[in-house]
Amino acid sequence: MSALLTLEGLSVRLPAGADRSHALSDVTLSLQPNEILCVVGESGSGKSMTANAVMRLLPTGVTIDGGKVMFGERDLASLDEATMRTVRGAGIAMIFQEPMTALNPLRTIGDQIGEMFRIHTALSDGEITARVRDLLAEVRIPDPKLTMRAYPHELSGGQRQRAMIAMALALDPKVLIADEPTTALDVTTQAQILALIRDLQVRKGTGVLFITHDFGVVAEIANRVAVMQHGKVVELGPTMDVLSHPQHPYTRQLIAAVPRLTAPPPRPVSSETILSIEGVNKTYRTGGFLGRGARVTHAVKDVSLQLPKGGTLGIVGESGSGKSTLARCIVRLIEPETGAIRLGSTNLLSLTREELRRERACVQMVFQDPFGSLNPRRKAGDLVAQGPMIHGLSRTEANKRAKELFALVGLDPASTDRFPHEFSGGQRQRIGLARALALQPEILVADEPVSALDVSVQAQVLRLLADLRLRLGLSLVFITHDLRIAAQICDVVAVMKDGVVVESGPTAQVFGDPQHPYTMALLASIPGRSFALAELNTGLEVGTR
Amino acid sequence: MSLLRAYCRSPSAVVGLVLLLIVVAMAASAGWLFPRDPLALAGRPLVWPGDNPRFSFGTDNSGRDIAAQIFHGARISLLIGVVATSIAIVIGVVIGAISGYYGGWVDTVLMRVTEAFQTLPNFLLLLVLVAVFGSNLMTVTIAIGVVSWPAPARLTRAEFLSFRNREFVQACRTLGMKDRQIIFREILPNALPPVIVYASVVMAVAILLESALAFLRLSDPNVASWGNLIGLGRDVLRIQWYVSAIPGLAILLTVLAVSLVGQGLNDALNPRLKGR
Numbered sequence: 001m002s003a004l005l006t007l008e009g010l011s012v013r014l015p016a017g018a019d020r021s022h023a024l025s026d027v028t029l030s031l032q033p034n035e036i037l038c039v040v041g042e043s044g045s046g047k048s049m050t051a052n053a054v055m056r057l058l059p060t061g062v063t064i065d066g067g068k069v070m071f072g073e074r075d076l077a078s079l080d081e082a083t084m085r086t087v088r089g090a091g092i093a094m095i096f097q098e099p100m101t102a103l104n105p106l107r108t109i110g111d112q113i114g115e116m117f118r119i120h121t122a123l124s125d126g127e128i129t130a131r132v133r134d135l136l137a138e139v140r141i142p143d144p145k146l147t148m149r150a151y152p153h154e155l156s157g158g159q160r161q162r163a164m165i166a167m168a169l170a171l172d173p174k175v176l177i178a179d180e181p182t183t184a185l186d187v188t189t190q191a192q193i194l195a196l197i198r199d200l201q202v203r204k205g206t207g208v209l210f211i212t213h214d215f216g217v218v219a220e221i222a223n224r225v226a227v228m229q230h231g232k233v234v235e236l237g238p239t240m241d242v243l244s245h246p247q248h249p250y251t252r253q254l255i256a257a258v259p260r261l262t263a264p265p266p267r268p269v270s271s272e273t274i275l276s277i278e279g280v281n282k283t284y285r286t287g288g289f290l291g292r293g294a295r296v297t298h299a300v301k302d303v304s305l306q307l308p309k310g311g312t313l314g315i316v317g318e319s320g321s322g323k324s325t326l327a328r329c330i331v332r333l334i335e336p337e338t339g340a341i342r343l344g345s346t347n348l349l350s351l352t353r354e355e356l357r358r359e360r361a362c363v364q365m366v367f368q369d370p371f372g373s374l375n376p377r378r379k380a381g382d383l384v385a386q387g388p389m390i391h392g393l394s395r396t397e398a399n400k401r402a403k404e405l406f407a408l409v410g411l412d413p414a415s416t417d418r419f420p421h422e423f424s425g426g427q428r429q430r431i432g433l434a435r436a437l438a439l440q441p442e443i444l445v446a447d448e449p450v451s452a453l454d455v456s457v458q459a460q461v462l463r464l465l466a467d468l469r470l471r472l473g474l475s476l477v478f479i480t481h482d483l484r485i486a487a488q489i490c491d492v493v494a495v496m497k498d499g500v501v502v503e504s505g506p507t508a509q510v511f512g513d514p515q516h517p518y519t520m521a522l523l524a525s526i527p528g529r530s531f532a533l534a535e536l537n538t539g540l541e542v543g544t545r
Numbered sequence: 546m547s548l549l550r551a552y553c554r555s556p557s558a559v560v561g562l563v564l565l566l567i568v569v570a571m572a573a574s575a576g577w578l579f580p581r582d583p584l585a586l587a588g589r590p591l592v593w594p595g596d597n598p599r600f601s602f603g604t605d606n607s608g609r610d611i612a613a614q615i616f617h618g619a620r621i622s623l624l625i626g627v628v629a630t631s632i633a634i635v636i637g638v639v640i641g642a643i644s645g646y647y648g649g650w651v652d653t654v655l656m657r658v659t660e661a662f663q664t665l666p667n668f669l670l671l672l673v674l675v676a677v678f679g680s681n682l683m684t685v686t687i688a689i690g691v692v693s694w695p696a697p698a699r700l701t702r703a704e705f706l707s708f709r710n711r712e713f714v715q716a717c718r719t720l721g722m723k724d725r726q727i728i729f730r731e732i733l734p735n736a737l738p739p740v741i742v743y744a745s746v747v748m749a750v751a752i753l754l755e756s757a758l759a760f761l762r763l764s765d766p767n768v769a770s771w772g773n774l775i776g777l778g779r780d781v782l783r784i785q786w787y788v789s790a791i792p793g794l795a796i797l798l799t800v801l802a803v804s805l806v807g808q809g810l811n812d813a814l815n816p817r818l819k820g821r
Contacts, residue, residue, distance in 0.1 A: 331719050333715050333719065356721075357723070360720065360721035361721065365715075367712040367716060368712070372711050372712045372713060373713050373716055374713055374716075378731075386720060390720055390726075391721065432716070435720070436719075
């Protein structure tokens with residue numbers, strides 16, 4: 001069988017001054033009909049650039065400087081722009097990571113999908129409407145007629161992605177390129193979208209080039225997999241072979257960094273409670289003039305949890321479950337309406353602003369976004385020294401402590417006078433951690449601290465957290481949407497949905513024998529759960545013992 | 546250094562900078578080139594430019610040297626521009642920062658006050674202030690500053706609204722930092738670039754406002770300002786039009802220079818325009 005799409009020694013040159021001369025060098029891949037080829041790699045590996053090079057949607061200054069992209073008889077790399085436009089959409093279609101930004105917010109879904117037909121075919125308006133309706137039904141959107149008239153913001157993330165898929169499949173393209181199509185979605189929605197892509201691909205015989213960073217997704221969906229590093233394909237083969245017998249050291253390292261879903265044997269946890277959350281409520285009121293048409297959202301509803309001293313409490317849930325709001329209630333960035341948060345004998349919620357400022361040191365927070373959580377105009381050392389100085393340390397002593405903390409979190413103490421943008425994502429997260437530790441807190445609240453990081457960096461930061469927890473006797477509240485990570489690092493977990501804790505208990509028990517249907521659904525949705533990564537994991541698991 | 550290079554990429558910004566430097570040079574050299582009082586009688590009234598080599602720009606209706614008034618007037622225009630702009634920016638930034646950072650009822654009250662100022666035509670308000678407090682140079686300058694703050698306030702507020710929920714600000718709060726420190730030491734440096742760019746607009750408007758006041762003979766008559774000269778020239782506009790036209794041209798070029806510099810700064814400070 002001849003290949004649908006072949007990349008022959010494709011090279012893509014980056015503009016001068018980039019960190020390397022070529023985004024892609026000598027990439028050779030072929031996509032057969034009726035298969036899903038996963039291109040997997042970390043950020044900067046060139047996987048998205050591969051997709052963009054095929055579509056010839058490269059940023060300005062980035063050019064193809066060698067090789068061919070054969071689509072049927074034609075070399076896409078040398079086609080003129082007008083001919084290329086007839087290939088895009090009709091021959092090769094693409095779906096993107098963030099459906100909200102890929103759709104035009106001012107036009108209805110039906111209008112945008114119909115545009116595919118208006119551009120590439122001569123169908124009448126009536127026929128177009130009928131075709132769009134069929135397409136939406138095909139991607140299993142509940143009420144196609146209603147959805148056609150909806151605007152993008154009126155749909156959920158999963159429905160938007162379904163609409164994008166419908167748009168991509170409108171003209172029955174031979175090749176579908178999917179660039180991280182499920183990364184922005186919740187795990188249960190991701191499972192549905194993956195099933196849908198697989199199903200449509202089998203039914204239509206489309207070849208799918210699937211770009212992802214997630215080995216779970218690879219295990220779930222791919223027929224073959226190509227692993228990329230620094231713009232080169234380092235390993236290529238059938239999924240089962242690559243995942244169970246990786247040949248290249250980089251592949252091995254990546255697979256080993258994926259946390260296991262089974263919890264390690266429980267650590268002995270103190271029976272003493274250091275932080276107890278009692279009946280906390282937080283509601284948001286939106287809209288409504290003079291009380292009419294106002295909407296009340298229960299972000300956190302009657303949550304009671306306990307954090308054992310020296311232990312880690314994991315709070316897991318999907319977006320909108322209220323887990324971040326709860327974290328911010330604990331450090332009182334958000335004021336809950338009712339309830340108590342007790343640290344020893346003091347109720348943090350009843351402190352006055354001035355008392356709270358002094359008590360702040362006991363509970364510190366690590367944030368999700370390694371780019372947004374550091375003031376870009378302050379030096380890294382100042383960011384860490386700030387806290388102790390607020391609480392009365394002199395500048396020289398604070399700077400000395402900042403240097404010690406840099407060493408503690410595995411950064412070069414000499415780099416304290418560099419600015420945040422000179423550090424990588426993982427290093428920035430370490431700075432954030434050093435800043436939180438500077439006040440010698442008893443409790444660390446970590447809100448998705450690793451979800452913006454690549455999987456190998458993620459493993460390093462998690463190992464650091466686990467290590468510090470042991471060395472400094474910290475208690476941790478760990479917010480995450482990733483159940484694999486929760487399984488590795490948490491002693492106790494609470495599963496949240498719509499502001500309510502639906503299930504909580506020791507990690508092994510909740511994950512091994514879930515009681516609530518929602519917990520079961522979450523666990524069942526984890527991509528690649530059936531794939532055993534265990535034998536490769538030895539010595540690299542996020543340490544607990 | 547890289548900022549300077551980014552700035553110099555745009556030809557119009559360089560033209561603006563050169564013009565502005567010329568005006569500054571005029572102001573600086575006024576005392577040296579025209580050491581006499583520019584408002585003293587110098588010769589026969591209404592000498593056309595070029596008729597007498599002593600008065601390259603001619604004389605006005607009472608026989609004062611126009612060139613001397615233009616050079617000394619540059620000092621006044623720049624002084625009013627810089628001081629009034631500083632006043633407007635300081636008031637605007639403080640009100641905008643507090644309003645944007647705290648939100649809620651503080652924001653509502655401050656923004657309604659700002660809107661009250663904005664709905665009044667600011668020249669009318671300026672006239673009222675000058676009528677009440679008199680028209681010497683200081684009151685005129687302060688009055689211009691006081692009527693120009695609402696726009697910078699709204700701009701600062703918008704910047705603060707987008708910054709106050711950033712994670713780095715939340716991090717400062719969890720460290721126990723005082724609000725004052727968060728507002729002025731953490732957020733403000735990040736929010737300032739667009740406000741600095743907008744300051745050029747305020748400065749251009751301030752210079753124009755002073756000229757407009759002087760045209761109505763409501764500015765300080767005891768200083769040599771461009772506006773005063775235009776006001777004087779009004780009486781002889783049909784025949785000796787140069788009396789108004791020369792200072793008018795000076796104002797035009799100065800305001801143009803300030804606007805071009807502001808635009809150039811905007812392009813240089815805006816990272817999204819890089820590489821275009």
